[in-house]
Amino acid sequence: MSELTNTPTHVPMPTPEDNPVITTADDKSTGGKNNGKKVFIKTYGCQMNVYDTERMEDALAQDGYTSTDVMEDADLVLLNTCHIREKAAEKVYSDIGRVNKVKIKRAKKGLKTTLGVTGCVAQAEGKEIMHRAPIVNLVAGPQTYHNLSRMVEEAESGKRVVETEFEIEEKFAKLKTPTRKQIIARGVAAFLTVQEGCDKFCTFCVVPYTRGAEVSRSVDQIIEEAHRLVDAGVGEVTLLGQNVNAWHGAKNGKEWRLGELLYKLSEIEGLKRLRYTTSHPIDMDDVLIEAHGKIDKLMPYLHLPVQSGSDKILKSMNRHHTSAEYMDVIKRVRKVRPDMAISGDFIVGFPGESDEDFEQTMDLIREVGYSSTYSFKYSERPGTPGAEMDNKVPESIKAERLLRLQALLREQLIDFNQNCVGKEMDILIEKKGRDAGQIVGRSPWLQAVVIDGDMSEVGNIVRVKPKSANAAALMADRIKS
Numbered sequence: 001m002s003e004l005t006n007t008p009t010h011v012p013m014p015t016p017e018d019n020p021v022i023t024t025a026d027d028k029s030t031g032g033k034n035n036g037k038k039v040f041i042k043t044y045g046c047q048m049n050v051y052d053t054e055r056m057e058d059a060l061a062q063d064g065y066t067s068t069d070v071m072e073d074a075d076l077v078l079l080n081t082c083h084i085r086e087k088a089a090e091k092v093y094s095d096i097g098r099v100n101k102v103k104i105k106r107a108k109k110g111l112k113t114t115l116g117v118t119g120c121v122a123q124a125e126g127k128e129i130m131h132r133a134p135i136v137n138l139v140a141g142p143q144t145y146h147n148l149s150r151m152v153e154e155a156e157s158g159k160r161v162v163e164t165e166f167e168i169e170e171k172f173a174k175l176k177t178p179t180r181k182q183i184i185a186r187g188v189a190a191f192l193t194v195q196e197g198c199d200k201f202c203t204f205c206v207v208p209y210t211r212g213a214e215v216s217r218s219v220d221q222i223i224e225e226a227h228r229l230v231d232a233g234v235g236e237v238t239l240l241g242q243n244v245n246a247w248h249g250a251k252n253g254k255e256w257r258l259g260e261l262l263y264k265l266s267e268i269e270g271l272k273r274l275r276y277t278t279s280h281p282i283d284m285d286d287v288l289i290e291a292h293g294k295i296d297k298l299m300p301y302l303h304l305p306v307q308s309g310s311d312k313i314l315k316s317m318n319r320h321h322t323s324a325e326y327m328d329v330i331k332r333v334r335k336v337r338p339d340m341a342i343s344g345d346f347i348v349g350f351p352g353e354s355d356e357d358f359e360q361t362m363d364l365i366r367e368v369g370y371s372s373t374y375s376f377k378y379s380e381r382p383g384t385p386g387a388e389m390d391n392k393v394p395e396s397i398k399a400e401r402l403l404r405l406q407a408l409l410r411e412q413l414i415d416f417n418q419n420c421v422g423k424e425m426d427i428l429i430e431k432k433g434r435d436a437g438q439i440v441g442r443s444p445w446l447q448a449v450v451i452d453g454d455m456s457e458v459g460n461i462v463r464v465k466p467k468s469a470n471a472a473a474l475m476a477d478r479i480k481s
């Protein structure tokens, strides 16, 4: 998403770097008919993939599949892959090997297992996966999920299926909608994809090649989905897109961009909070910036990746903006919303990055003051212009720079959280806490906030005052009204 880069996760909900998000469902019934079959989906990478996994579960539920978090129980295993991380494809092949062992064990019991690879590695590797891994039955790129039912049926009947064509408008129009039960099971904060793809072609990034050109969903589709989510009890909606603020549409003959869409969505009764991610600095237009000062439901948190503070490197990365232009956006956003938390992505060690370039990145970080970030060493993605560049930075220097950069960012994160101690805030209760009698809510700035309470409060907005903070969370007392 924007910054579905070479590197980061581009999303404000951190997922552990090397631990893929495992979408599980505790054998939940997924609604519709039941064919007695189970599906296990392993989701790697960004929230876009989490969203896609949910849509795949929706489609399969309507074919009678129940989701499971136990691979050994699954008749259908899907690896919903991400191409962002280094050696992404190799990790997928190694997971395919693991599934193969399960497949063999199940076969000894007379059970059949169908294996599919979906997501960005599927898109990038296509037939190569079929060639290298004969146990794979299905390879499906991200723009083909509306055909998943048919593809799975064909794969189960013995055909080896590869679909990686781009037909994204059709995907948006035909994706199965989740049932009320499915929405409720996924919690009070939901994602809603409004845009996919990227036309920016940053020289380190594979997204334009794996997700295709920027395509926006229609206003009506988005509003309808938002209503469905809210009617099922969702309180917070995060609009998703690789370049979410490149979203555009039309309503009543007028051109809309993301700002106008946010105004419209904020009118939905029962919707308590809105967020969007991930944004590109060049698409932060005036209406969107103003919206932060005018829409109460729009939370004061902006994920706005910059990658580097050096204009030389930004140019070489093809970012289409300078560090001063980035800073100008930050200043304008903070002018209308002074408490705005800024999150970002950084790549260190891009080809040609000198000590001075790196210091410029450190200066920019000091100037912005980030609340949370994703930072990585540059690593080449085959097929991207960055992979062909000279002046590569030695790994040892990259590692050294990353350490320094992350130490500064961690300091800023802790400062940000500690500055919230004693400050009253509203949190949206999302789930139970680690300890008995505790529940966890989300602050406007996306921090996890732990208070005493029980699950009957999930979905409520509760006024609290934090009493302590660390890098991971705030501990708070509720304010008695």
Ligand code: SF4
Pocket (backbone or CB within 6 Å): 001, 002, 003, 004, 005, 006, 198, 199, 200, 201, 202, 205, 206, 207, 208, 242, 243, 280
């Ligand atoms: S190419 Fe697009 S998706 Fe990739 S980092 Fe650049 S803006 Fe983000």
